[in-house]
Amino acid sequence: MFKLIDLPYHKEALEPVISSNTIEFHYGKHLQGYVDNLNKLIAGLPYEQMPLESIVRHSEGGIFNNSGQVLNHNLYFTQFQAPKTFWNGQELSVETVSDDQIRAAAPSLSRQIEAQWGSLQAFRAEFEAKGATLFGSGWVWLSAKQDGTLAISQEPGAHNPVLRKETPLLTFDVWEHAYYLDYQNRRPAHLNALWNIVNWKVIEARYTKNEE
Numbered sequence: 001m002f003k004l005i006d007l008p009y010h011k012e013a014l015e016p017v018i019s020s021n022t023i024e025f026h027y028g029k030h031l032q033g034y035v036d037n038l039n040k041l042i043a044g045l046p047y048e049q050m051p052l053e054s055i056v057r058h059s060e061g062g063i064f065n066n067s068g069q070v071l072n073h074n075l076y077f078t079q080f081q082a083p084k085t086f087w088n089g090q091e092l093s094v095e096t097v098s099d100d101q102i103r104a105a106a107p108s109l110s111r112q113i114e115a116q117w118g119s120l121q122a123f124r125a126e127f128e129a130k131g132a133t134l135f136g137s138g139w140v141w142l143s144a145k146q147d148g149t150l151a152i153s154q155e156p157g158a159h160n161p162v163l164r165k166e167t168p169l170l171t172f173d174v175w176e177h178a179y180y181l182d183y184q185n186r187r188p189a190h191l192n193a194l195w196n197i198v199n200w201k202v203i204e205a206r207y208t209k210n211e212e
């Protein structure tokens, strides 16, 4: 039986980047639904004994869709932390995370990003653009190949870089359920705001584990 993961923060903690209302639906309803569907679909099958990533790599149809979405959301929801906020007149504003803060939290990963993209800004621009231009529902991913080099990919539906035996590091969910309550049609604005809640220590740990 797969269980709904625990969030490493309170449901209000990501505001104003992601509202508690969106967390209640996205985590409490959508992810819970994928977990429940997956458990129903694999009952009595050999998949019940397999780790989640193996199910994703060796299934199709409903089992693939639901296991892929559980894996994707588990990685998505555990990669965030509360933003630093301040009051700007009547409005709660978010402090922008600097390149130096990213380098301090993710030294190995940021070195590799800067080696491949030239700068963290160039990497972020490409990642955002790939998220903004992904047609329909899916995910934009940063993943590591077995030699430690990095790639950005657009993945449709429930897909994940583990299908190519890569290590998934960072992802932005571009299904409308991820942002519509807070941003309506403004997907690019949502993607841009997400940088200020990424927990780069978590992304660094995923990357350095890949290199071991």
Ligand code: MN
Pocket: 026, 030, 073, 173, 175, 177, 178
């Ligand atoms: Mn989602």
